[in-house]
Amino acid sequence: MGRNLQGGERLRPVDLARGHGLSTQAIRNYEAAGILPAAGRTPHGYRTYTSLHARALGAFLALVPGHGHPTATSIMRAVNRGAVDEAFRFIDESHAQxxxxxxxxxxxxxxxxxxxxxxxxxxxxxxxxxxxxxxxxxxxxxxxxxxxxxxxxxxxxxxxxxxxxxxxxxxxxxxxxxxxxxxxxxxxxxxxxxxxxxxxxxxxxxxxxxxxxxxxxxxxxSARGRAMLAGAAELEAYLRERG
Incomplete structure (x- = not known):
């Protein structure tokens, strides 16, 4: 059985998708793009997610309105590979713009x-x-x-x-x-x-x-500025959960 990145209840792709009005394919695409951490796997090869993945998805979707899809993607990719300072640089550049x-x-x-x-x-x-x-x-x-x-x-x-x-x-x-x-x-x-x-x-x-x-x-x-604040709060929550 594949190991989950974090303990707790296991979630299916549909569980993540349903809460945000997304398709399960979108969840798989986000994982493939590095926006979500890699999923665990069941003995039969099915993906399983945890609250950490749910938090990552929430952070990404909150970042998009303020930073745009490409920059939000870059931020999440950097965080998920442990390059937090690089993620902060993307955020700084977006604020400078x-x-x-x-x-x-x-x-x-x-x-x-x-x-x-x-x-x-x-x-x-x-x-x-x-x-x-x-x-x-x-x-x-x-x-x-x-x-x-x-x-x-x-x-x-x-x-x-x-x-x-x-x-x-x-x-x-x-x-x-x-x-x-x-x-x-x-x-x-x-x-x-x-x-x-x-x-x-x-x-x-x-x-x-x-x-x-x-x-x-x-x-x-002004809306962009407020959206950046909301995105920062969700990203901080994700960073805390990652530890």
């Missing part, structure tokens, strides 16, 4: 406040009804025209071209995007980091619709 995401959100919010302040103090001066050219816009933003051209190459602002002269013409949305990019650049962000944020503003249709998106973003970051 969450902090970086929070900083990005804060930078966008600061940039939007800067845009609102600029619009309030300089209403209707950025562009006329037909748009503005690169020189006047660069002067308004306090940057060089070359900076606007670099932003265009990065896809941040894509002005139309005057059909007669070929000059760049920035409409109201282009001016808004150029200002947002400028604010983020002042915050230390690279062009490749700014591009998806400006794209978000365009997709939202402007700054006002983006406020709801930022609120949702903030809520998701």
């Amino acid at each position: 969450l902090l970086d995401d929070r900083r990005t959100l804060q930078a966008v919010e600061r940039a939007l406040r800067g845009l609102e302040s600029t619009a309030a103090s300089h209403p209707d001066t950025a562009s006329g009804p037909d748009g503005t050219f690169i020189g006047p816009l660069a002067e308004k933003l306090g940057i060089r025209p070359a900076t606007l051209r670099a932003g265009e190459r990065a896809g941040l602002v894509v002005p139309r071209r005057d059909p007669r002269t070929g000059y760049r013409v920035y409409d109201e949305a282009d001016v808004r995007d150029a200002r947002l990019a400028h604010q983020l650049r002042r915050g230390g962000y690279l062009l490749e980091q700014i591009a998806p944020l400006v794209a978000q503003v365009r997709a939202a249709g402007g700054l006002e619709p983006l406020e709801a998106a930022l609120g949702d973003w903030r809520g998701r970051l």
Whole structure:
């Protein structure tokens, strides 16, 4: 008879699966992936699990919402092979990513406040009804025209071209995007980091619709933080039971 990793009542795959709405195949897959410790075996070769396996499964499922499936898998694999410090490194990296995401959100919010302040103090001066050219816009933003051209190459602002002269013409949305990019650049962000944020503003249709998106973003970051706390509690319980 195969030896169980820990004493106590023996559990079948279906016993572990049922409590979490999983299939027995999922339990076998988790074991094969190293998420669960190796199961014991009966004389006839059937898998048997213990409370330790149930605790491992609970820890993994609690880690997934905060860290994602790949990182949660890496954490459990490391713990199960005794590399606890490696597991902690995965957790640290995940927390660092969450902090970086929070900083990005804060930078966008600061940039939007800067845009609102600029619009309030300089209403209707950025562009006329037909748009503005690169020189006047660069002067308004306090940057060089070359900076606007670099932003265009990065896809941040894509002005139309005057059909007669070929000059760049920035409409109201282009001016808004150029200002947002400028604010983020002042915050230390690279062009490749700014591009998806400006794209978000365009997709939202402007700054006002983006406020709801930022609120949702903030809520998701908070949910991730709480999920990480819940996952940490379950992982600590598993580590204690492993001894």
